[in-house]
Amino acid sequence: EVQLVQSGAEVKKPGESLKISCKVSGYNFATYWIAWVRQMPGKGLEWMGSIYPADSDTRYSPSFQGQVTISADRSINTAYLQWSDLRASDTAMFYCARVNAPFGDSSRAHFDFWGQGTLVTVSS
Amino acid sequence: DTVMTQTPLSSRVTLGQPASISCRSSQSLVHGDGDTYLSWLQQRPGQPPRLLIYKVSNRVSGVPDRFSGSGAGTDFTLTISRVEAEDVAVYYCMQSTQFPHGGYTFGQGTKLEIE
Numbered sequence: 001e002v003q004l005v006q007s008g009a010e011v012k013k014p015g016e017s018l019k020i021s022c023k024v025s026g027y028n029f030a031t032y033w034i035a036w037v038r039q040m041p042g043k044g045l046e047w048m049g050s051i052y053p054a055d056s057d058t059r060y061s062p063s064f065q066g067q068v069t070i071s072a073d074r075s076i077n078t079a080y081l082q083w084s085d086l087r088a089s090d091t092a093m094f095y096c097a098r099v100n101a102p103f104g105d106s107s108r109a110h111f112d113f114w115g116q117g118t119l120v121t122v123s124s
Numbered sequence: 125d126t127v128m129t130q131t132p133l134s135s136r137v138t139l140g141q142p143a144s145i146s147c148r149s150s151q152s153l154v155h156g157d158g159d160t161y162l163s164w165l166q167q168r169p170g171q172p173p174r175l176l177i178y179k180v181s182n183r184v185s186g187v188p189d190r191f192s193g194s195g196a197g198t199d200f201t202l203t204i205s206r207v208e209a210e211d212v213a214v215y216y217c218m219q220s221t222q223f224p225h226g227g228y229t230f231g232q233g234t235k236l237e238i239e
Contacts, residue, residue, distance in 0.1 A: 035228070037173075044214075044216065044230055044231070044232050044233045045165075045173065045216055045218075045230040045233070046230070047227060047228035047229070047230070050228075059224055061227050061228075062125075062227075095172055095173070097173075100178075101220075106220065106223050106224065107155060107161065107220055107221055107222070107223040107224070108155060108157065108159065108161055108220065108221075109161065109220040109223070109228070110161070110163040110175060110178035110179070110218070110220065111163070111165070111173075111175060111218070112175050112178070112184070113175075114172040114173055114174065114175075115172065116172055117172050
């Protein structure tokens with residue numbers, strides 16, 4: 001059974017750093033892209049970026065490039081999303097999702113399994 | 125980025141009646157391989173999104189057959205043949221054809237409620 005289990009909710013202050021995780025099981029972690037998706041309170045879904053764990057190839061949405069870092073640790077089947085300088089505007093729910101893309105071709109993809117979400121609240 | 129526009133943004137439907145949601149893309153979603161990479165997701169209240177349909181009309185295993193997807197090029201539709209109470213959710217279309225230049229983009233979401 002494919003599962004993506006995310007780390008728990010976080011409450012942080014502006015300027016702090018944070019790293020949230022997405023641990024996967026039930027499939028070969030290395031050979032599927034993992035995407036991160038933001039959902040601000042009461043709003044829709046936004047793709048932030050994706051990583052291919054086999055070689056750590058990473059792609060970012062221009063909206064999030066330089067704002068976050070996506071990484072992965074193949075030894076523990078876990079992907080990460082991190083911030084070095086949180087802002088109140090980073091308050092949101094963050095989801096990881098498996099990118100089902102034949103032969104790793106990300107232009108032929110759909111997001112078939114999702115984590116439960118990690119709520120990040122940034123407030124002074 | 126490829127802009128995905130859904131209509132309506134909100135819909136109230138009587139139980140047992142059909143519902144349809146439209147999704148229009150700013151660029152053709154026909155891939156060079158001839159397929160079209162448009163999917164539909166359902167997000168029930170307080171839940172993560174769930175994939176319902178991929179490549180326009182392919183229903184995911186376990187998704188009720190009252191859900192169907194159709195369309196081509198830039199215009200797509202999600203149809204629920206007979207709405208049930210459990211279908212109360214926000215529905216999103218999403219494209220991947222234009223990746224990487226157009227990113228992965230989602231529609232704004234359509235909130236489906238029961239009358």
